[in-house]
Amino acid sequence: MEENNKMNISRRRFFKTAVLTGMALTVPTGPDKVLAAKTRQLETSHNNGDAAHIRGYRILGTGKAAFEVSALGFGVMGMTYNRSQHPDKKQCIRLLHEAVDRGVTLFDTAIIYGPLNNEELAGEALSAFKGRINVTTKFGHEVIDGKATGRQNSRPETIRRYCEESLRRLRIDSLPMFYQHRADPNVPVEEVATTIADLMKEGKVQRWGMCEVSAETIRKAHIVCPLTAIQSEYHLMHRIVEENGVLDTCRELGIGFVPYSPINRGFLGGWDKQRYYKKVEYRRMK
Structure with missing residues (x-):
């Protein structure tokens, strides 16, 4: 019991540091259904008063699609792309470096975040740690001349x-994992999977995943090119993947599951109403 309390305190301290900088965390979740990926116990330790060191790892996917990452990941999105003000760039880089020092090896970004400048920030801050960490990114949302069009575009040439x-x-030189951010209704998922398989053969992509897709789509894609992970929103206030077959499908096929916004964009992380952007009306818990 005492050891569990120490672990929980360590995690809370790390969450607090991260939330104050406006980032989104990717963490392993508790329900048994998420055990599609093998997980080694999350361990933390204190070498000083505030630092939480992540020692646990999990394996996303199976076979050639397997991907060993830290049990707790770091979502870079909120550093340049969120509903409020952006943190100072130097502070962001400092926090990214601190996350590496504390044992985080999985960092997540996307082309649409910014757009573009979130990847640039991740590249600037993390390229020095090649071999120690992995940065995953996403395609799918169309960006033209640095601006989001609001459309999906997963045509082979665009990917x-x-x-x-x-x-x-x-x-x-090679993307550790390339997610399709959202399904493109105009491009068959089999065509997307084939394009990714070709990029893997060329050494430009090592693994791939999909975000917010149905169980049926997962099955179709996985047959063509084995998926490493599915990324969807999942937290105490949003548990649809428990009901729509996504978690069950991941478990059946041996595909990892990466929940995004596990503390609901900070809402479940202990923020008070003064921390929310005043111009946006947020639901308040009573």
């Missing part, structure tokens, strides 16, 4: 272009 551009912004 290839986004891949090359992401590699450049992230300052790496």
Whole structure:
């Protein structure tokens, strides 16, 4: 019991540091259904008064699609793309470095975040840690001349272009994992999976995943090119994946599950109403 209390305190301290900077965390969740990915126990330790060191790891996916990452990941999105003000860039870089020092090896970004400048920030801050950490990113939302169009675009030629551009912004030679951010209704998922498989053969992409897709879509994609992970919103106030077959499908096929916004954009992380952007009306718990 005492050891569990120490672990919980360590996690809360890390969450507090992260939430104050406006980031979104990716953490393993408790319900048994999420055990599609093998998980080693999350361990933390204190070498000083405030630091929580992450020692646990989990394996997303199986076989050739397996991906070993820290049990707690770091979502970079909120550092340049959120509903409120952006934190200072130097503070963001400092926090990213601190996360690496504390044992985080999984960092998550996307082309649409910013757009583009979130990947640039991740590349600037994390490229020095090649071999120690992995930065995953996402394609799918259309961006033209640095601006989001509001459309989906997962045509093969677009995926290839986004891949090359992401590699450049992230300052790496191969993407550890490339998610399709949202399904494109105009491009069959089998065509998307085939394009990713080709990029893997070329060494430009190592693994791939999908975000916010149905169980049926997961099955279709996985047959063509094995998926490493599915990323969907999942927290105490949003548990749809428990009911729509997504978690069950991940478990059946051996696909990892990465929940985003596990503390509901800070709402479940102990914020008071003064921390919310005044121009946005948020629901308040009574």
